[in-house]
Amino acid sequence: MSNTLQETQDISEIVNRGLKKRYRSEFMFRFYGVVSILFAVVFLLVFFSSIISKGYSAFTQGELNMKIYLNEEVIDPDQLRDEEEIRYANFDKLVLDSLKTYFPEVSSRKERKELKSLVSSGTSLRLQSMVLNDYSLIGQEINIWVRLDSDIDMYLKGNIDVSLDESQRRISDNQVRWVQELQEQNLISQNFNSTLFTAGDSREPELAGVLGALVGSFFMLIITFIVAFPLGVAAAIYLEEFAPKNRFIDFVEVNINNLAAVPSIIYGLLGLAVFINFFGMPRSAPLVGGLVLALMTFPVIIIASRAALQSVPPSITDAALGVGASKIQTVFDHVFPLALPGMLTGSIIGMARALGESAPLLMIGMVAFVVDVPSSPLDSSAALPVQVYLWADAPERGFVERTSAAILVLLFFLLLMNSTAIWLRNKFETKW
Amino acid sequence: MKNSISIFAAAILMLLLPLTASAAARDTIKIVGSSTVYPFATVVAERFGKSTKFNTPVIESTGSGGGLKLFCKGIGVEHPDITNASRRIKQKEIDNCAKAGVTDIIEIKIGYDGIVIANSKKADVLALTKRQIFLALAPEIPHPNGAKQLIKNPNVTWRDVDSSLPNIKIEVLGPPPTSGTRDAFAELAMEGGCKTFKWLKDIKKENKKRYKAICRSVREDGPYIEAGENDNLIVQKLNANPKALGVFGYSFLVENSDSIQGSFVDGVLPTFENIAQGDYKVSRPLYFYVKKAHIGTIPGMKEFLREFTADKTIGQDGYLTDKGLIPMPSGEYSQFRSAASKLSTLSGLN
Known part of the structure; x- marks a missing residue:
């Protein structure tokens, strides 16, 4: 009797001695499991936060509220309303003329080029297709939101360091000054970038879509x-x-x-x-x-x-x-x-x-x-x-x-x- | 049951459809070729597509060699109409073309591209010579004691190459051998430096193969790091590691001029003027080749040629210069422009 008691005590002692180790191994296994899951979650978070933090700004696009006079002299001087003639009209000039009304002091060739590149190069094509769709617009003044050039957009989104020397960045001092003036007049705003979902590929970032x-x-x-x-x-x-x-x-x-x-x-x-x-x-x-x-x-x-x-x-x-x-x-x-x-x-x-x-x-x-x-x-x-x-x-x-x-x-x-x-x-x- | 039969019928139809479709005409210009010309050609294609009634040409970036291979496969709608190249077509390629019936090829040069060796603005501008570039990056270099004997390149830092250079490890990120930029870098910078050793230059007359192996190879023991074809990646890595140098096309320097700077090569900085005037020697011509037989069959070919060779495109102030293309001198330009308007074909390499 005492013998069996002794045996039971022996066994429970063996069990007790091993118990700590067994608990520990279970704890360790759970610990490893949680760590590996945490590891995966951290990677996923890093991945998503880096993509989202880089990508969210692409869903908006800087736009300029512009009044553009669709001058008949430029679009269709002979009043033929012929599609081929209108296609070859100089719509770039209309854009530049309109921009000049905001900054009449611009005169030199270099400044004109800088001024023109404030807005997307797709603007003139947009005007062209608007006019081709509706000839009655010729001779009228229209008020539209036009997309800013990608470099200007990058500046507005804080991706261009303007403290650098002018020669070392993509936008000039003049352009920075003009954009600030336009901002003060509340003519520039960040709007939803619908182009991203309605356009095909383009080499101009502001015109590119998926x-x-x-x-x-x-x-x-x-x-x-x-x-x-x-x-x-x-x-x-x-x-x-x-x-x-x-x-x-x-x-x-x-x-x-x-x-x-x-x-x-x-x-x-x-x-x-x-x-x-x-x-x-x-x-x-x-x-x-x-x-x-x-x-x-x-x-x-x-x-x-x-x-x-x-x-x-x-x-x-x-x-x-x-x-x-x-x-x-x-x-x-x-x-x-x-x-x-x-x-x-x-x-x-x-x-x-x-x-x-x-x-x-x-x-x-x-x-x-x-x-x-x-x-x-x-x-x-x-x-x-x-x-x-x-x-x-x-x-x-x-x-x-x-x-x-x-x-x-x-x-x-x-x-x-x-x-x-x-x-x-x-x-x-x-x-x- | 009936449904699944009709799905099967649809599947079989889908499989048979292309057999009939491939015979149909094509109304979009297809362009293949160099990844260096790609950023320029795409801009022209987009403008062409948006301002004319023709479809926007489709451009695939296959590399110069791959593009010419596809281009020379034959005449017909299933083959590309135009291929871009960041080097001139080779005689072997002209022969291959001729074998497949592609005989009338119009060659058009669009301008030049400089290859820059750049580092981060956080570091000092480096002034290198081609000879130093060769000594830093060749697998085998002449013995420093002047003996006419090649030794395994022992240089670890730029200081080892030349005492005037800073004491930093040689780390150059550049494109892999499949790239046209790498070919041009090896030919212009490495070989240019190699030639400054007279006894190496003399090898050329005796054994051209051996000369090329010595002068155009790039070391594989670490200092030259193949960074893939993605030049953006190289730019990012340069920003992260101000000690490293990168090798890429001038257009990437233009887009990232706020964070990286080009190194002097033989005392000349890679600027627009220096490349255009030919002072900066590490630059190469860019071409595209047109199948004359396709003009008239594929709509818009002639108009696309006109757009690409117009003064507003590749002239001195053309819109491609904003993208980093170096325009040709006006004499050369008018020669290629008239070739394009007359559709005169390549009669041989001269």
Whole structure:
């Protein structure tokens, strides 16, 4: 009796001795877990705060409230109202004349050039298209907000150090003085930069937008989905429900898994060789981009769809077969509808990855300067991640903030797609 | 079931569509080529697209060599119409073009680009000579005692290169070998310094290959850091590290003149005037090449040529000079302008 008591005491002593160590190891494990999560969160915060702090200012743009007299003498001296004549009229002169009314003392050639470059070089083109749309404006004075030149905008946003010598900065002493005078008259304000969402690419930061890239990415994703989803789902259904179990099918399965891990640049090379060089499809077109991304997403969709099919309980199949449904009726009327939400979720996540992909697009000529917004998948176009790449490489200072802004737009769409996937999963998920 | 069949049909249609589409005409000019000319060509293309009724040309930056390769693949809408180059076309490329039927090529020079060696404004301006650049960055240099013998480059600091230079580590950020800027830097600055050693220059007559290997190589043991094609990145790194030097095109110096400064090379600063007058020697010509056969087939080609060669574009006060292009002297300019208006083709390299 005392012997067993002794033994119990011995054991509890051993347990007690080890207890501290066990608690400590548990504590350490939890600690490591929390640290690694904190680490990830800190990185994410640094990443987002750096992008947002650099990019938020791109959503506004300095504008000048200007009265412009659309002088008939300059636009259409012969009063022909002929489109070709008006197209070649000197609209720059109208802009300069209007600016001169604010600063009549400007006379030398150098000063005139400086004064003209206060406002965006796109101003005259804007006037041109306004007049071409409505001839009745000729001879009238209009009051519009015109975009300031990117260098001036950078100064207003505090990105240019005016304490430096004049020769060492992008804007002159005259321009600084003029801008300050205009500010005192409340003619300059920071307005929402709608151009960022309504224009294609441009070499002038104040005229550049992401719409072209956005439309290009949209066309590509549509094509990716149309091509990859039906093929991927069909392959998954066949492999999961109909394929015989033999070595050849094993081989195919191993290869599909391998294909999902192939670096994306290789799909770009494949696209260049097959679609462009062999089939003769146009370079820089979203069609080719979409097909390349479809090849890339295809194995991901197969894997996700197979997982979705596997998660449908065998009792459903058994019941259907039990009441006399054929194999194909079982699969398409019972298993497939139940697996579809899971397939869609997997596909959307695969497509989100395709949206952020730039490496394969470099190979097929999507890294191009495209101003016109594409109107079909056959037109030349950029894509969102490529637009980020192009702007990051542009020498103009104004593109620094726009690069971050483009990243924010891209992240927004990625977030949208991923949250759609989660929403779909939660809405249609069936608990068995 | 019916639905999935129609989706399949759509997919197959999408796959077949391009086969018919590729035969269709093209109404947008396609331009490929040099990443150095890209910032200039894009400005011209944008202005052209916005001020005329033609579409804005699409420009892809492929590098000079890559651009000429695409350009020389043949005649027809699937091939580019124009290629930009930051060097002149080579005889081999003309031959390749001719093999594919691209025989009538119009050559147009648009101006010059200076290659600057710059550092942060936080540091002092450096005054270098080409010889010092060669001694600092070549993998093998002549023995300091004057013997006609090459030794592995022992220089670690600029002081080691020349006692007049500051005692800081040699750190030069520059483009990788695929870049045209690197080619020009190796040819103009490195080889220029190499040639100042008479016995190295003499090698050229005996063994051109060996001469090139000695004079145009850049050391790979650390001091020269390949910073990628992104010149903006080099500028940022220079700001972070005032001891480092960077090698890039003049246009990036123009855009960042508030934070970085160009070094003297052989006593000359890289300024607009010095490059334009030819005093600053590390500069190279920029070209673009046009397929004559495409003029008339692709709408707007002639007008685009006119826009690109107009006085308001590449003349002395043209809008590309604001972007950092160094215009040609007026004699040279009028020669190329008339070549463009007459559409006269390249008859051979002279």
